[in-house]
Amino acid sequence: MERQIINKRKRVFSLQPNKNPNALFARRYVSHLVPALKKINMNKSSLKTNHQSFEKTVKHEVDMAFALSAQEFAWSRFLQQKLLSSPHDDLISTSSSPSEILERSSKKQVGEKYQDRDEEEGGEIKKRLKELQKLLPGGEEMNMEEILSEIGSYIVCLELQMIVLKSIVQDNTS
Amino acid sequence: MGGESNEGEMGFKHGDDESGGISRVGITSMPLYAKADPFFSSADWGPVVNAAGGFSSSHYHPSMAMDNPGMSCFSHYQPGSGSGFAADMPASLLPFGDCGGGQIGHFLGSDKKGERLIRAGESSHEDHHQVSDDAVLGASPIGKRRLPEAESQWNKKAVEEFQEDPQRGSDQSQKKHKNDQSKETVNKESSQSEEAPKENYIHMRARRGQATNSHSLAERVRREKISERMRLLQELVPGCNKITGKAVMLDEIINYVQSLQQQVEFLSMKLATVNPEINIDIDRILAKDLLQSRDRNTPTLGLNPFSGFQGTIPNLCTTTNPQYNPLPQTTLESELQNLYQMGFVSNPTTMSSFSPNGN
Numbered sequence: 001m002e003r004q005i006i007n008k009r010k011r012v013f014s015l016q017p018n019k020n021p022n023a024l025f026a027r028r029y030v031s032h033l034v035p036a037l038k039k040i041n042m043n044k045s046s047l048k049t050n051h052q053s054f055e056k057t058v059k060h061e062v063d064m065a066f067a068l069s070a071q072e073f074a075w076s077r078f079l080q081q082k083l084l085s086s087p088h089d090d091l092i093s094t095s096s097s098p099s100e101i102l103e104r105s106s107k108k109q110v111g112e113k114y115q116d117r118d119e120e121e122g123g124e125i126k127k128r129l130k131e132l133q134k135l136l137p138g139g140e141e142m143n144m145e146e147i148l149s150e151i152g153s154y155i156v157c158l159e160l161q162m163i164v165l166k167s168i169v170q171d172n173t174s
Numbered sequence: 175m176g177g178e179s180n181e182g183e184m185g186f187k188h189g190d191d192e193s194g195g196i197s198r199v200g201i202t203s204m205p206l207y208a209k210a211d212p213f214f215s216s217a218d219w220g221p222v223v224n225a226a227g228g229f230s231s232s233h234y235h236p237s238m239a240m241d242n243p244g245m246s247c248f249s250h251y252q253p254g255s256g257s258g259f260a261a262d263m264p265a266s267l268l269p270f271g272d273c274g275g276g277q278i279g280h281f282l283g284s285d286k287k288g289e290r291l292i293r294a295g296e297s298s299h300e301d302h303h304q305v306s307d308d309a310v311l312g313a314s315p316i317g318k319r320r321l322p323e324a325e326s327q328w329n330k331k332a333v334e335e336f337q338e339d340p341q342r343g344s345d346q347s348q349k350k351h352k353n354d355q356s357k358e359t360v361n362k363e364s365s366q367s368e369e370a371p372k373e374n375y376i377h378m379r380a381r382r383g384q385a386t387n388s389h390s391l392a393e394r395v396r397r398e399k400i401s402e403r404m405r406l407l408q409e410l411v412p413g414c415n416k417i418t419g420k421a422v423m424l425d426e427i428i429n430y431v432q433s434l435q436q437q438v439e440f441l442s443m444k445l446a447t448v449n450p451e452i453n454i455d456i457d458r459i460l461a462k463d464l465l466q467s468r469d470r471n472t473p474t475l476g477l478n479p480f481s482g483f484q485g486t487i488p489n490l491c492t493t494t495n496p497q498y499n500p501l502p503q504t505t506l507e508s509e510l511q512n513l514y515q516m517g518f519v520s521n522p523t524t525m526s527s528f529s530p531n532g533n
Contacts, residue, residue, distance in 0.1 A: 128424035148403035
């Protein structure tokens with residue numbers, strides 16, 4: 001009974017989907033991603049079936065859809081340029097397993113903490129800004145103000161992207 | 175030598191009239207004369223000396239420390255009367271133009287005093303006395319006088335006013351506006367409202383230790399913009415409400431962005447594994463609560479192009495479900511929790527790294 005209610009609650013839609021920016025982004029994202037994935041799917045048999053390269057391709061498409069769905073922001077343009085200019089092999093932070101991903105992040109954090117303790121606050125902030133710059137596509141060319149502005153939209157879009165990806169994965173695994 | 179003690183006392187007395195913020199103790203403890211030379215030689219003296227001299231009318235002399243031989247340079251400015259000295263000021267101030275305005279700001283007592291200093295030629299004699307007293311007070315070493323409240327008052331004081339007024343008459347209104355903004359945020363202790371600046375003088379407030387020119391003002395505006403953005407980001411990143419301090423906040427942001435990126439990577443890998451059977455129902459995805467109106471107050475900085483976001487969306491169904499329910503507002507996290515419970519994510523342990531604390 002409860003589950004029905006929950007399901008029903010989920011089945012609500014907006015009359016004006018374009019007004020909700022979340023829905024707008026999601027719509028665009030899906031519209032970019034799904035055809036790309038289908039195309040990959042179709043080409044899969046013709047390409048070498050190396051799982052890693054396939055993953056990279058998928059990741060590339062995921063990032064591409066991400067960048068295309070948020071054209072209003074500077075970071076999306078940077079991301080697009082990066083994706084278009086670099087071949088699939090050179091993609092950002094590609095790793096092949098979740099455990100590696102987590103390892104990488106934890107190592108980074110520990111290293112940062114050791115360094116930060118010794119520096120004064122201005123230096124600490126600068127270090128962190130540099131880290132942020134690396135994380136944000138196009139961050140190297142922005143100054144601090146711009147980074148802070150862009151980071152907000154980047155975070156929101158990342159979250160939305162995650163929602164869409166999760167739902168895609170869920171719909172297809174269950 | 176007696177002169178100095180006299181000056182100190184006078185400064186003391188006048189200081190009482192002004193505001194309570196100045197540490198007068200420091201003055202008496204420090205013979206002005208002894209310090210006159212080092213102060214004098216340092217650039218810090220200059221504007222104070224000039225200002226006091228410039229502002230005061232002739233009567234000012236006898237009352238002041240200016241009699242102090244160490245301050246003989248002061249005599250330059252005496253002939254300048256109230257109206258005339260404004261013109262003299264730039265010339266006289268230029269040699270000292272590069273001194274740290276903030277330090278000079280130390281010298282001047284309170285906001286009130288500073289403002290009187292600003293009002294060239296208009297204040298009464300008493301004000302001049304007080305001004306000159308302030309200059310005398312200023313003669314005392316900076317280090318001794320530091321009461322915290324005096325400091326914060328000094329933060330409001332701008333010797334740069336003296337320096338810049340003649341040069342920047344045209345920018346007056348603009349800078350005053352900037353100063354109003356920054357003053358409201360910075361000026362906690364001084365309850366005094368800003369007096370209307372006279373035409374030749376701009377009320378600008380420099381913080382202690384900053385260069386007294388337009389660069390510092392621009393920088394301050396910039397810094398305020400930055401802190402405002404940090405506040406918006408604080409609302410965006412979960413769990414950052416109690417954090418104060420830029421460095422820690424930036425840390426949290428970095429961790430959050432990293433975790434988000436990792437999760438996207440993870441999901442894309444999962445997507446790769448399920449890719450062959452993709453069958454996506456767009457409507458179903460968009461139907462997720464998560465994409466509808468959110469509880470969290472999304473800052474407009476990120477979503478300016480997406481106008482009209484903040485309102486609740488009318489919830490009506492399409493043909494997939496004729497039922498009509500008002501959509502309860504949920505936060506992203508709680509929705510994710512629900513999704514975990516419903517077996518949405520097959521690997522919740524990795525997904526738990528979603529929250530910043532999880533990393």
